[in-house]
Amino acid sequence: MAAARAVVPASWPERTAGAGTVGRMTSHDTLHDGTAFQDHYPPDVAACFGCGRLNEHGHHLRTTWDGEGTVTRFTPGPEQTAVPGYVYGGLIASVIDCAGTGTAAGAAYRAAGRTMGDPDDHEPPLRFVTGRLEVDYLAPTPLGVELVVRGHIDEIKARKVVVSLEMAAGDTVVARGRVIAVLMPATME
Numbered sequence: 001m002a003a004a005r006a007v008v009p010a011s012w013p014e015r016t017a018g019a020g021t022v023g024r025m026t027s028h029d030t031l032h033d034g035t036a037f038q039d040h041y042p043p044d045v046a047a048c049f050g051c052g053r054l055n056e057h058g059h060h061l062r063t064t065w066d067g068e069g070t071v072t073r074f075t076p077g078p079e080q081t082a083v084p085g086y087v088y089g090g091l092i093a094s095v096i097d098c099a100g101t102g103t104a105a106g107a108a109y110r111a112a113g114r115t116m117g118d119p120d121d122h123e124p125p126l127r128f129v130t131g132r133l134e135v136d137y138l139a140p141t142p143l144g145v146e147l148v149v150r151g152h153i154d155e156i157k158a159r160k161v162v163v164s165l166e167m168a169a170g171d172t173v174v175a176r177g178r179v180i181a182v183l184m185p186a187t188m189e
């Protein structure tokens with residue numbers, strides 16, 4: 001059975017890096033009120049282990065605009081150990097993953113001229129899943145230090161958003177990643 005396609009609003013123009021519009025603020029821009037993208041996710045995508053606010057066992061990752069890009073902050077606990085003193089790589093991938101999908105959602109709303117959390121917005125939500133996740137581990141990541149992930153929107157197309165991300169622990173860049181986020185298929189609803 002062919003999978004039904006998620007709805008893409010006609011108001012969502014395709015934008016690619018270099019076109020001069022990726023990541024540009026619009027008059028419809030949002031989330032300068034201290035809330036994060038994930039604070040506005042509908043309940044059906046708010047149970048994610050990485051970023052779902054409704055998952056009591058999850059990481060509750062939160063991503064906000066930071067200028068033209070995004071920022072996500074997370075301090076791993078001692079249970080996230082790889083070898084003593086250093087962070088487990090799977091956790092690093094998880095943080096990059098949800099920072100990337102969150103950035104994709106924020107970018108898609110911005111490109112569509114929509115405001116997350118707008119009570120007057122009755123269009124279907126733009127829900128993303130990870131199609132591809134790439135991580136380069138550049139330096140050992142110390143436990144007990146806040147990890148700061150900065151996201152950059154590389155490309156926005158009709159069904160996908162490509163985000164590059166850089167994770168730092170203090171002054172050290174410990175990982176770089178790339179997320180290809182794709183609109184959630186109807187089969188996952």
Ligand SMILES: CCCCCCCCCCCCCCCC(=O)SCCNC(=O)CCNC(=O)[C@H](O)C(C)(C)COP(=O)(O)OP(=O)(O)OC[C@H]1O[C@@H](n2cnc3c(N)ncnc32)[C@H](O)[C@@H]1OP(=O)(O)O
Binds near residue numbers: 125128
């Ligand atoms: C009010 C506010 C609401 C906000 C609301 C926001 C909600 C934000 C939700 C976040 C919630 C947490 C999310 C956590 C992140 C997970 O952990 S999600 C769980 C892990 N991921 C999955 O389970 C996904 C499983 N895979 C799939 O369902 C399908 O393979 C996919 C990824 C949807 C792709 O489906 P498809 O039909 O192959 O996609 P298709 O339309 O053919 O491709 C579209 C584009 O994506 C590209 N693409 C697709 N797959 C790939 C791939 N694997 N590699 C590279 N490129 C790919 C295609 O090449 C194509 O690119 P273009 O040709 O347009 O350049």
